[in-house]
Amino acid sequence: MNTLNHDEIRQTVRETYGAVARAESGCGCGPASCTPTELPAADILSRGIGYSEDEVSAVPEGANLGLGCGNPQAIAALKPGETVLDLGSGAGFDCFLAARQVGESGHVIGVDMTPDMVSKARANAAKGGYANTEFRFGEIEHLPVADATVDVIISNCVINLSPNKGQVFRDAFRVLKRGGRLAISDIVTTAPLPEEARRDLALYTGCIAGAAAAEEIEQMLAAAGFTDIRIEAKDASREFIRQWAPGRGVEDYVCSASIEAIKP
Numbered sequence: 369m370n371t372l373n374h375d376e377i378r379q380t381v382r383e384t385y386g387a388v389a390r391a392e393s394g395c396g397c398g399p400a401s402c403t404p405t406e407l408p409a410a411d412i413l414s415r416g417i418g419y420s421e422d423e424v425s426a427v428p429e430g431a432n433l434g435l436g437c438g439n440p441q442a443i444a445a446l447k448p449g450e451t452v453l454d455l456g457s458g459a460g461f462d463c464f465l466a467a468r469q470v471g472e473s474g475h476v477i478g479v480d481m482t483p484d485m486v487s488k489a490r491a492n493a494a495k496g497g498y499a500n501t502e503f504r505f506g507e508i509e510h511l512p513v514a515d516a517t518v519d520v521i522i523s524n525c526v527i528n529l530s531p532n533k534g535q536v537f538r539d540a541f542r543v544l545k546r547g548g549r550l551a552i553s554d555i556v557t558t559a560p561l562p563e564e565a566r567r568d569l570a571l572y573t574g575c576i577a578g579a580a581a582a583e584e585i586e587q588m589l590a591a592a593g594f595t596d597i598r599i600e601a602k603d604a605s606r607e608f609i610r611q612w613a614p615g616r617g618v619e620d621y622v623c624s625a626s627i628e629a630i631k632p
Contacts, residue, residue, distance in 0.1 A: 438553025
């Protein structure tokens with residue numbers, strides 16, 4: 369893809385998720401964002417991808433938009449006092465769950481490139497009294513975060529939306545401390561997507577067309593400097609992915625995966 373295409377992708381993603389934040393129509397990852405969705409429906413979707421009842425009920429109303437494809441909290445093993453960075457933090461769902469685990473001595477930073485999402489997350493943080501959580505406007509390829517200041521990076525179904533995933537991982541490496549870790553849920557390809565699907569912007573914003581193969585992700589992580597890379601595909605995820613683009617057969621080409629790595 370050339371630079372113009374990259375810009376077109378970013379603008380389309382920004383517009384799509386801005387509409388989701390404003391509770392307008394438009395599709396993001398999953399059916400929850402295709403039409404205005406009531407909170408209980410988003411909660412049901414989140415329980416279906418690995419969140420517990422306690423987790424979905426613990427956050428402020430409106431924080432869970434039902435847009436993920438897994439639960440990075442389940443693999444992050446967060447500890448009190450840690451600094452956590454969420455790439456593509458949306459309305460703050462995973463940030464608020466992380467805030468509970470790191471406690472008052474910890475700190476959680478959410479970064480999102482959609483102004484409406486950042487505003488929504490900040491309002492949710494104020495509503496829930498999350499003093500140890502902040503939200504910053506920025507691109508995940510160029511994080512507004514200082515070098516070597518983060519213990520754990522989490523992300524939920526967002527890196528697939530970036531047209532420059534190698535840069536995402538390079539900048540993630542930059543902001544992590546030595547020994548810092550990645551704990552990511554994202555979409556990966558298990559077979560080459562048809563060219564028609566690759567060129568479909570709706571499938572791109574729907575977290576499908578921009579997905580990379582697990583082998584490519586592993587290579588990008590290694591090139592960025594990460595070690596102890598582990599990528600585990602979740603075949604059971606094909607069931608809910610089928611609902612993201614009914615009748616398109618996308619579940620034959622992609623699935624959700626947990627992605628872990630360490631900065632040595």
